[in-house]
Amino acid sequence: MSNIREAAYMIAAILFIVGVMRLRNPATARTGNILAAVGMLIAVVFTVIGASVGNLVLLIVVFVVGAVIGTYSSRAVKMTAMPQMVAAFNGMGGGAAAMIALSEALQALSHGSYPGLSQAIPGLFDMLVGSISFSGSIIAFLKLQEWMPGKAISFKGQNAVNAVLLIVLVLLAISILIVPSGDRLALDWILIIGSVILGVSFVVPVGGADMPVIIALLNAFTGIAAAAAGFVLQNDVLIVAGALVGSSGTILTLIMSRAMNRSIFNVLFSAFGSKVTATGTSEHGEIHPTNSEEVAMLCAYAQRVVIVPGYGLAVARAQQECKDLMDVLTARGVDVRFAIHPVAGRMPGHMNVLLAEANVPYDRLYDMDDINPEFQRTDVVLVIGANDVVNPDARENPGSPIYGMPILNVDQAKTVIVNKRSMAAGFAGIDNPMFFKQNTKMFFGDAKGALQSLLSAIKEEVA
Amino acid sequence: MHASLLQEIFSFVLAVFTGWSLITKVPPVLHTPLMSATNAIHGVLVVGALIVVFTAAGPSQIVVAALALFLATLNVVGGFVVTDRMLEMFRKSPTEKGQAAK
Numbered sequence: 001m002s003n004i005r006e007a008a009y010m011i012a013a014i015l016f017i018v019g020v021m022r023l024r025n026p027a028t029a030r031t032g033n034i035l036a037a038v039g040m041l042i043a044v045v046f047t048v049i050g051a052s053v054g055n056l057v058l059l060i061v062v063f064v065v066g067a068v069i070g071t072y073s074s075r076a077v078k079m080t081a082m083p084q085m086v087a088a089f090n091g092m093g094g095g096a097a098a099m100i101a102l103s104e105a106l107q108a109l110s111h112g113s114y115p116g117l118s119q120a121i122p123g124l125f126d127m128l129v130g131s132i133s134f135s136g137s138i139i140a141f142l143k144l145q146e147w148m149p150g151k152a153i154s155f156k157g158q159n160a161v162n163a164v165l166l167i168v169l170v171l172l173a174i175s176i177l178i179v180p181s182g183d184r185l186a187l188d189w190i191l192i193i194g195s196v197i198l199g200v201s202f203v204v205p206v207g208g209a210d211m212p213v214i215i216a217l218l219n220a221f222t223g224i225a226a227a228a229a230g231f232v233l234q235n236d237v238l239i240v241a242g243a244l245v246g247s248s249g250t251i252l253t254l255i256m257s258r259a260m261n262r263s264i265f266n267v268l269f270s271a272f273g274s275k276v277t278a279t280g281t282s283e284h285g286e287i288h289p290t291n292s293e294e295v296a297m298l299c300a301y302a303q304r305v306v307i308v309p310g311y312g313l314a315v316a317r318a319q320q321e322c323k324d325l326m327d328v329l330t331a332r333g334v335d336v337r338f339a340i341h342p343v344a345g346r347m348p349g350h351m352n353v354l355l356a357e358a359n360v361p362y363d364r365l366y367d368m369d370d371i372n373p374e375f376q377r378t379d380v381v382l383v384i385g386a387n388d389v390v391n392p393d394a395r396e397n398p399g400s401p402i403y404g405m406p407i408l409n410v411d412q413a414k415t416v417i418v419n420k421r422s423m424a425a426g427f428a429g430i431d432n433p434m435f436f437k438q439n440t441k442m443f444f445g446d447a448k449g450a451l452q453s454l455l456s457a458i459k460e461e462v463a
Numbered sequence: 464m465h466a467s468l469l470q471e472i473f474s475f476v477l478a479v480f481t482g483w484s485l486i487t488k489v490p491p492v493l494h495t496p497l498m499s500a501t502n503a504i505h506g507v508l509v510v511g512a513l514i515v516v517f518t519a520a521g522p523s524q525i526v527v528a529a530l531a532l533f534l535a536t537l538n539v540v541g542g543f544v545v546t547d548r549m550l551e552m553f554r555k556s557p558t559e560k561g562q563a564a565k
Contacts (some may be wrong), residue, residue, distance in 0.1 A: 012479075020482070029496055030550040032550075033547055036543070053517050069537060089538050103531055107519065223505045224499065230511070238509060245504050249498075354551065
């Protein structure tokens with residue numbers, strides 16, 4: 001039987017890899033996800049078949065309850081809340097890894113044996129990393145859900161405190177290894193609780209703008225924790241799948257921090273957004289407010305319009321209005337494109353998902369590098385609920401905290417129309433001098449309402 | 464060190480390289496679904512949780528193992544469903560779109 005199980009695990013691992021392979025292309029992505037899910041089903045079924053199954057009733061009850069809650073919450077969640085949903089599920093995985101390791105330790109001890117180093121080390125690693133991933137993801141969830149303040153919360157010497165806590169926990173884990181004692185379980189619990197605290201104090205000082213990086217990093221943590229659980233249980237499918245996710249999460253983390261032109265260390269340890277720095281706020285001059293009629297004329301008679309969506313669009317749930325605007329303008333022969341900054345929204349690709357929800361064809365979505373050379377030949381740029389990703393300070397002002405971050409060069413277009421609810425600063429909490437430029441017009445209002453009035457203005461003016 | 468440990472490390476290292484080379488090629492459009500799908504794949508922890516539930520005996524072991532299974536099930540089921548929801552919205556062209564909209 002164990003040979004059949006190994007073969008099933010191999011098929012599952014292949015399906016995971018093929019699934020991820022198909023996720024590289026929008027046309028095959030959905031089947032890729034389904035293949036991976038089929039692989040998971042195979043792994044689960046062949047884990048149960050032929051095993052000496054104890055606690056069967058409990059197992060079924062817990063599994064069904066978990067599956068129902070998981071399905072319901074992921075069906076009910078709004079598309080705008082996707083990032084925090086991923087964070088929450090990731091945290092569950094981290095907690096599961098820690099509990100698997102603890103459970104294995106409990107069972108070994110009850111048989112009066114201590115596991116060998118090749119299982120004890122990954123077990124302790126799971127308790128440490130799994131718990132950090134658990135509590136860190138919960139904090140990321142709470143911040144994105146805005147149940148706690150999104151901005152960076154930090155105190156002086158926080159990094160030092162975290163470093164000391166990490167060192168203490170690692171020393172504790174080592175002492176558990178080399179001094180087997182009757183208190184092993186109490187020490188395991190102290191390790192887990194300490195790691196949960198470390199996860200909290202590790203993510204709390206990270207500002208909301210950096211949350212995507214944190215989620216990617218914690219996703220990698222849980223992946224590695226899953227691989228470690230595979231070493232604990234000597235289970236190949238856990239090792240392979242965990243290692244796959246560990247490396248993918250690491251890459252996504254690097255991509256994200258590169259898009260913000262910040263090193264991963266900077267993201268983790270600088271409490272970005274907590275310090276409002278040297279930019280000064282006053283001497284920008286005047287803004288130029290506009291209204292839907294003027295915007296309608298500008299857009300309707302343009303050759304090319306580029307729409308830059310940001311998180312404000314997601315919050316207002318105005319993606320459908322965006323699509324309608326595209327249709328109306330395209331019908332008039334206007335070349336309409338969407339410019340997607342890599343960190344628009346709160347997760348890589350978040351904007352793409354939202355626009356896909358409104359049936360915007362993905363060949364209309366342009367990445368930053370593809371669209372940036374086009375802005376000089378663009379008549380109208382419509383910035384909807386985005387701020388930091390179009391802030392020219394990133395290019396021009398070495399004193400700005402976002403200096404060096406690649407941005408969409410929308411200020412090179414003939415006219416820039418910025419839709420915002422107010423003059424409040426963006427997610428990163430910094431000023432945007434572009435709002436005061438001659439060719440920038442401020443179109444105030446909630447994104448949904450503003451786009452609706454723009455749509456009806458276009459229909460009236462040019463019908 | 465037992466012989467199978469080396470084999471386990473071997474699988475681990477190969478899988479790390481596989482994941483690395485696969486994922487460097489993903490376009491930004493798919494970063495959120497990719498993160499979500501890999502999040503579901505580490506839900507393979509459910510396999511580990513099942514194994515510890517099988518052998519759990521006594522109240523404290525059972526509580527910890529059941530908690531592991533509950534958390535892992537949430538991760539794996541929620542992860543795949545959320546990813547599927549994201550991906551079902553990707554449309555290739557206006558014609559496909561029309562069919563889907565009907």
